[in-house]
Amino acid sequence: MSDWIAIGALAVVGIGIPLGMMGVSALLRPSVPEQGKRTIYESGEVPTGSAHIRFNIQYYMVALLFLVFDIETVLLFPWVVIYRPALNAGVPMARLLLPMLAFVGILTVGLVWAWRNGAVEWMSSPRAMRRKTERNQP
Amino acid sequence: MVAPEYYLLLAAAVFCIGLFGVLTRREALYFLMSVELMLNAANINFVAFSAYYGDLTGQVFSLFVIALAAAEVAIGIGIILVLYRNFGVTDVTVPRGMRW
Amino acid sequence: MSVQQPSTVEPLAALPAQTGAAPLPEWTALGPVLALVAAGLLLLLWDTVFPNRRTNTELSVIAAVGSLAALALSGWYLAAGTGRPATGGAITLFAEAITIDGLALFFTAIVASVTTLVVVASRDYLTDHETPGEFYSLVVLAAAGMALLASASSLATIFVALEMVSLPSYALVAYLKENRGSVEAGLKYFLVGAVSSAIFVFGISLVYAATGSLLLSDVAAAFGDLGDLAGVAGVGVVMMIAGFAFKTASVPVHFWAPEVYEGAPAPVSAFLSSASKAAGFAVAFRVFTEAFHLGGEVTAVGIDWALVFAVLAVVTMTLGNFAAAVQTEVKRMLAYSSIGHAGYALIGLAAISAGGSHNGAVMGASMAHLFVYGFMNTGAFLFIAMVERWGVGRTFEDYAGLGTVAPMASVAMTVFMFSLAGLPPFGGFFSKYFLFAGAVFNGFWWLAAVGALNSVLSLYYYSRVVKAIWIEDPTDALAAVDSRPTALYGAVIVAAVATVVVLPGFGPVIETAEAAATALFG
Numbered sequence: 001m002s003d004w005i006a007i008g009a010l011a012v013v014g015i016g017i018p019l020g021m022m023g024v025s026a027l028l029r030p031s032v033p034e035q036g037k038r039t040i041y042e043s044g045e046v047p048t049g050s051a052h053i054r055f056n057i058q059y060y061m062v063a064l065l066f067l068v069f070d071i072e073t074v075l076l077f078p079w080v081v082i083y084r085p086a087l088n089a090g091v092p093m094a095r096l097l098l099p100m101l102a103f104v105g106i107l108t109v110g111l112v113w114a115w116r117n118g119a120v121e122w123m124s125s126p127r128a129m130r131r132k133t134e135r136n137q138p
Numbered sequence: 139m140v141a142p143e144y145y146l147l148l149a150a151a152v153f154c155i156g157l158f159g160v161l162t163r164r165e166a167l168y169f170l171m172s173v174e175l176m177l178n179a180a181n182i183n184f185v186a187f188s189a190y191y192g193d194l195t196g197q198v199f200s201l202f203v204i205a206l207a208a209a210e211v212a213i214g215i216g217i218i219l220v221l222y223r224n225f226g227v228t229d230v231t232v233p234r235g236m237r238w
Numbered sequence: 239m240s241v242q243q244p245s246t247v248e249p250l251a252a253l254p255a256q257t258g259a260a261p262l263p264e265w266t267a268l269g270p271v272l273a274l275v276a277a278g279l280l281l282l283l284w285d286t287v288f289p290n291r292r293t294n295t296e297l298s299v300i301a302a303v304g305s306l307a308a309l310a311l312s313g314w315y316l317a318a319g320t321g322r323p324a325t326g327g328a329i330t331l332f333a334e335a336i337t338i339d340g341l342a343l344f345f346t347a348i349v350a351s352v353t354t355l356v357v358v359a360s361r362d363y364l365t366d367h368e369t370p371g372e373f374y375s376l377v378v379l380a381a382a383g384m385a386l387l388a389s390a391s392s393l394a395t396i397f398v399a400l401e402m403v404s405l406p407s408y409a410l411v412a413y414l415k416e417n418r419g420s421v422e423a424g425l426k427y428f429l430v431g432a433v434s435s436a437i438f439v440f441g442i443s444l445v446y447a448a449t450g451s452l453l454l455s456d457v458a459a460a461f462g463d464l465g466d467l468a469g470v471a472g473v474g475v476v477m478m479i480a481g482f483a484f485k486t487a488s489v490p491v492h493f494w495a496p497e498v499y500e501g502a503p504a505p506v507s508a509f510l511s512s513a514s515k516a517a518g519f520a521v522a523f524r525v526f527t528e529a530f531h532l533g534g535e536v537t538a539v540g541i542d543w544a545l546v547f548a549v550l551a552v553v554t555m556t557l558g559n560f561a562a563a564v565q566t567e568v569k570r571m572l573a574y575s576s577i578g579h580a581g582y583a584l585i586g587l588a589a590i591s592a593g594g595s596h597n598g599a600v601m602g603a604s605m606a607h608l609f610v611y612g613f614m615n616t617g618a619f620l621f622i623a624m625v626e627r628w629g630v631g632r633t634f635e636d637y638a639g640l641g642t643v644a645p646m647a648s649v650a651m652t653v654f655m656f657s658l659a660g661l662p663p664f665g666g667f668f669s670k671y672f673l674f675a676g677a678v679f680n681g682f683w684w685l686a687a688v689g690a691l692n693s694v695l696s697l698y699y700y701s702r703v704v705k706a707i708w709i710e711d712p713t714d715a716l717a718a719v720d721s722r723p724t725a726l727y728g729a730v731i732v733a734a735v736a737t738v739v740v741l742p743g744f745g746p747v748i749e750t751a752e753a754a755a756t757a758l759f760g
Contacts, residue, residue: 057219064212071205078198106279113282117369146447146470153440160433169429176436183443191450199394199452203439206401210432213408217421217428220412224421230429233422235501 061119065111072107076100145186153179166218166228170211177207267320267329267338270308270346271389274353274382277304278375285371294370298361298725301374302354305381309350312343312385316750323757334453335392337524340754342389344605345520348612349388351736352513353381355613355729359620360505362723363627373413377509380406384517391528393442393452396521400438400485403517404431407510411502423501430494431484438481444474445529454529461530475530479546482525485518487511488554488580496561499573499619504626507569508619511576512612519583519608523601526587527758548588552688555581559692563699567632569622571699575658576615578696582689583608585673586755589682598756600676605751607669610657610740614666617733618654621647624726628719634702639712643719647727648707650734655700657737660693665740672748 040047079100086096114120152175159172181200188196222228281300319325321339328339357377364370383402390396408431412424446452448471449460464471480491487495499507526543558578565571586604590597624647630636641648657664660671670693674686740747 060215060219067208067212071208074201074205078201109279109282109286113286113371116286142447146444149440149443156436157433166425169432173432173436176433177439180436180440180443183440183447187443187447187450193450195394195452196446199397199446202394202398206398209405210401210435213405214428214432217408217412217424220415220421221425223415224418230425233418233425235419235422 058122065114065119068107068111072104075103142186142190145182149179149182149186151179152176152182164229164231166214166221166230169230170214170218173214174207174211177203264329265331267315268331268336268389269311269315270343270350271382271385273304273307273311274350274378274385277301277307278379278382280304281371281375281378285369285375294361294364294367297371297374298357301357301378304378305350305353305357308381308385309347309354312346312350316340316343316347322753328757330391332395334455335395336386336389337391338389340750340757341520341524341605342385344609344751344754345388345516346385348516348609349381349384349513352509352516352612352616353377355616355620355733356505356509356513359508359623359726359729362726363503363505363623373410376406376410377506380410380509381513384513387517388520388524390521391454391524393445393454393457393525393529396525397435397439397442400481400521401435403485403514404435407431407506407514410506410509411498413503413506417501419501420503421501423498426494427498427502430491434481434484434491437477438484441474441477441481444470444477448474454525457529458531475543476546478525479543479550482518482522483550486515486522486580486583487577488584489550489557489577492554492557492577492580495577496570496573499576500567500570504569504619504623507573508616508623511573511619512616515576515580515583516608516612519586519604522587523605523755523758527601544588544590547584548682548685551581551584551588551685553581554578554584555689555692557581559695559699563695565699566634568625568634568637568703569619569632571703572615572618572622575696575699578692579607579611579615579658581692582670582673583611585677585682585685585689589677589680589685591680594680596676596680597759598752600673600680601755601758602748602752603669603672603676605755606744606748607666607673609747609751610665610669610737613733613736613740614654614657614664617650617730617737618658620726620730620733621651621654624723624730627723627726628721630716630719634706635710636713637703637706638710639707639716640719641708642712643716647730650730651707652704653734653737655703659697659700661697663741665737665744668740668744668748 083096087093156172156175156179159175160169163169163172181203184196184200184203188194188200218228221230221233225232277300281297281304284297284300315321315338320343321328321337328337330337357374360370360373360377364373367373380403383399383406387396387399387403390399408424408428411427412421414420442452445457448464448467449457451457451460461471483489484491484494495511499511502510526547530543555578558574558576558581562571562574562578565574583604586601586607589600624644625637625640626632630640640651653664657666660666670689674689677683677686677689
């Protein structure tokens with residue numbers, strides 16, 4: 001049970017320190033409400049427009065293609081773990097490499113298809129450009 | 139070592155939070171996050187009992203679940219995108235062209 | 239991801255031995271799945287090499303060749319007795335994660351034939367589309383997932399294959415991006431599907447927690463002695479039932495089906511309601527007979543799943559048939575009838591009992607029903623695809639007089655309707671007859687009675703379509719019927735011929751199905 005006491009004490013301290021700091025500073029600091037404190041800090045520049053802009057949908061395509069590689073890595077991990085011991089145990093290399101190559105090959109077919117069909121072409125949309133410049137006018 | 143019942147309880151709690159989100163939220167993106175919680179509840183079980191039984195299958199399978207969850211989100215966001223283009227909202231209760 | 243076990247010698251004999259040649263290597267048992275995967279990748283490559291050509295016909299031909307190859311391979315293996323007990327038993331690959339036996343090959347044949355019909359028909363349905371490449375490859379890859387689902391024998395491969403079917407299906411349902419109905423259907427399918435697969439995988443995790451293995455055979459062994467974790471396993475089994483109910487569109491997760499089948503492009507509705515449903519039943523049959531077998535500890539766990547399925551079967555078929563009877567749109571009526579047929583097929587899981595003498599017969603009859611249903615239901619949805627392409631309306635009234643302008647297709651539709659209702663001269667009658675007879679022999683006469691009553695009710699709404707087509711007077715809307723889409727026409731006719739040809743050829747079908755099912759109980 002002693003393990004649990006340690007974890008509980010850690011939790012109490014972890015929650016207590018930030019709460020205590022916020023409480024003490026709330027008691028000590030003078031209260032000067034002012035509009036300038038609420039604006040977004042942009043390295044001293046006066047911020048223009050809203051932070052809640054809609055992102056270009058083409059970021060989604062890039063994110064999706066990144067996901068392919070991301071997931072590929074996750075699924076390759078178990079293969080990597082087993083590669084060296086299996087090789088040492090005398091399993092032929094082709095038998096170890098071919099499944100992984102087939103896996104990557106299938107993903108490559110999909111990636112090439114997406115590439116060829118324009119998933120990564122950054123299309124410039126005149127309408128979006130116009131709206132962006134309009135929004136940035138004061 | 140923590141007794142396995144605690145993991146079961148934790149996983150069940152996470153699963154129920156996800157299910158609650160699925161049932162109450164109308165926003166499609168919250169729905170995706172809630173489903174993700176439900177899948178990760180299953181992952182907790184897989185990893186915990188993989189360690190408990192000393193069997194690697196569960197851990198490897200949880201990697202598969204993560205991969206499939208990512209794929210599911212990719213498809214889901216695509217569908218939410220065409221939903222927004224056609225209906226102008228991402229509220230899943232708005233499309234009512236057909237009787238439920 | 240594990241290293242393959244060195245292949246043993248004796249299963250090799252289970253593969254079809256060519257005369258004078260050595261038996262095929264073991265991995266060729268996966269041939270049908272590999273053919274579908276190769277076709278899907280070839281479609282993507284073809285689309286990559288010629289992206290700007292109007293390649294609709296070529297893509298359709300590639301997809302059809304791939305699925306026909308899968309059909310031919312599975313038919314050949316079935317005929318040669320691959321995976322049967324007589325030829326050395328089921329072939330297991332990848333450390334038992336995949337099992338090729340009669341059940342797997344039978345359902346692969348169903349999926350491959352439905353896929354062939356769908357991709358051929360899609361050639362004419364998609365003539366107006368710019369980029370049909372992804373459509374065909376999604377259909378073929380989803381079919382590969384279904385074939386894999388039928389042969390998966392580990393909960394891990396089952397879940398991966400299930401998602402391989404689901405993810406392309408979501409995209410296919412929402413394929414008409416500009417069509418609000420299609421997008422709405424895709425959204426609803428995705429919402430329900432994502433939640434059910436999450437529930438399903440949580441169920442798997444609980445079963446894993448209780449048994450410590452994902453292999454069906456190990457799970458079955460561990461179910462003999464669960465101890466304290468019996469309750470956990472029981473909850474897991476119930477959650478997995480919810481996942482299967484989604485895939486097969488049966489109660490309690492049936493409510494997506496009418497929306498999705500109505501909103502989706504009609505060939506996709508045909509694909510989902512025939513092939514996807516069959517694949518769902520394939521994996522349910524395997525999991526519940528191999529892993530959670532009756533007569534073991536499962537009843538001690540507190541879940542008599544055959545009773546659960548009996549209740550679900552009765553509710554599903556009654557609800558589906560009653561709702562279908564009050565519809566005004568033909569496609570939506572077919573969607574509810576699809577739920578009703580899921581109820582009939584569930585009898586294959588419901589009317590079995592531990593040590594029952596006709597377990598194999600009733601499950602085999604259910605498989606045979608799904609086989610016949612694959613043709614007649616696909617044909618009916620493809621007829622609707624043709625009507626959609628002509629631009630004739632969707633309601634029963636709009637179908638009035640179609641027989642005068644498109645007699646061949648209307649004859650085919652009549653065959654489908656009467657066969658779905660289970661009238662004697664067509665394939666649907668035999669499969670239902672064997673199904674109900676098997677249930678009666680196994681002591682579940684009340685299931686058979688409910689099924690028969692539902693069939694009588696279904697005759698009412700199926701005959702409404704026939705009445706509209708042949709008896710009612712044509713309306714002005716039929717002026718839109720101007721073209722004869724060759725491929726779509728051909729697919730409908732082939733489906734009709736198959737529904738009729740099953741009549742003399744039903745013996746081999748039911749024998750194969752019963753042999754495959756009996757092997758599961760062995």
